[in-house]
Amino acid sequence: MKRLSQILDKAADICGHIGSGLVPIMVVMVAVEVFMRYVLKNPPMVADEFSAYMLVAVSYLGLAFTWRRGGHVRITLLVGRLPVKFAGWLRLVVLIIIFIFMIALTHSAFSMVVYAYEINLRSDTWLTFPLIWPQLTVFIGFLMLTLILPTDIVKVYRKIRAGENVEDRPK
């Protein structure tokens, strides 16, 4: 279980790193577009479209990575005041609910990708870029978050059994 958790954490990190690698690429791509437009008077006209696809990738590939770092905002006003054990069980239930929601989202993303593949869905710009690629990042992002949630559920369960405070988020 520990090994599986480590592998999934590593996979989430890799997705996050890919997303973070795209940020400087976006900077350079848009900067080059601006330079070519104003200095060389010959813009490649691809930055708008590709930077938006990269934004999709950055946003969703980073979901699990951000989750691991406690980056998704939540209100702990009430749960922070509950008895440790009760708060632990509540967090367990919450994680299971989110896990079920993420399964539905991942299924939805899978259907989207399959549809894009089947009909060879392309952008309606002059590039007619295959949309399966940016849509695939949505699926991978949702899938990664879905996969790391069970490990969180197990970690929280173990903490409850050990009488620890689950609000010290699993890292």
Place this chain on the structure above:
Amino acid sequence: MSLALMSLILLGGLILLLAIGVEIAPAMGLVAAFGMIVFVGHPLDYFARAAFEIMNNFTFTAIPLFVFMGAIFSNTGIIGNLFRGAEKIFGNLPGSMASSVIVANAIFGAISGSSLAAVATFGKICFPEMEKSGYDVKLSLGAIAISGTLSVLIPPSVILIVYAGWQDVSVARLFAGGIVPGIILASLFVLTITIRVMLNRKLAPPVASASFGERLTAIIDLLPFLFIIFLVLGTIFSGIMTPTESAALGAFLSLVMSIIYRRLTWKDLVNSAWTAVGITSMIAFVLFTARLLGQVFQFIGLTEAFAVFMTNLPLSKYAILTVICVMYLVLGCFFDALSMLVLTLPFVAPIINELGFDKIWFGVFYVVLAEIGLVTPPYGLNLFVLNGVVPQYEITTIFMGTLPLLIPTLILVILVVLFPDLVLWLPGIIY
């Protein structure tokens, strides 16, 4: 099923999920999914497409780029130069270091769109120096916490970009609308600190004025920052570049500047990109689930019914605006600015339109109100971030320090309502 019952189930469910600690984005998504299946009869297959479509947007591309730019400046520690430069220029004012934090943050606000980055960075850099110089702890922490809020008002602002994308208004006009209120607020903060120190000399050590040469050097130190701000905002306002292009230019220049200053390390670069990914992912998840929830509310007719109810109340438009203000001040104690915006906008936007308030004006007005939420317990994010930097001081100590500085923000709220041109004048001139 009646509208009242459907609304009760959806809103009650949302409140329940938030109260038991479900992350805001999945909480909204769960309620939206329930509403879609039970009340709308829409398949969940639509969810992923909505997730893709909302972020496949060139306007929102500016978000990670501006965050990256601000993170480069804060991670490399270059913005420490801002504080030290401002300290020399404003050295003659009573409580000059606290005022310098405000001015440095106002300038940083014109580079970064993130309040939290500003608070964390200035907390690390400025607080030790202020403490060593004998400044009152509450005054110092209060100035750092509240001045971070300037980053969300002074352009570029992530919240204003989201609002623009959500309401389909010009980012550039919104940015222009934030400038005058931002300058007024920074000036009011400095004025408040100066008056407080003049009334109570124990709050800050006597002023140590800088020589003319030192001030000149300080101005020269600030020039690279001012150049980047001028270039980023100038190209947006002149229409030469889109906000995204300006963001890319600014991020590129921040890299160049940090290389010139020999401060950029691989670790800083990676951490800055991680910061951009973390904030963008969080925003994307919130945005797409909020959009779906908003659609459910719209489909069952709740948003329209709420707008009709509010506008039919026997109240003047300013009384309704006051109700909205109070609602945001209360919600701001529990929600972050982004979640509060996307959760309430489906309800508030039709009312604002119906009452005849300008969308640009309301966007800036919202940000001013949301600023208060950033420093009010129990969920003032700036308080938590600063507490993380100076864990030896309680959150209540930080809040007590920010309390006197909330007065200028409330004054600005009133000024913006009384004189809408404070917001609309500059966009009107530029466009």
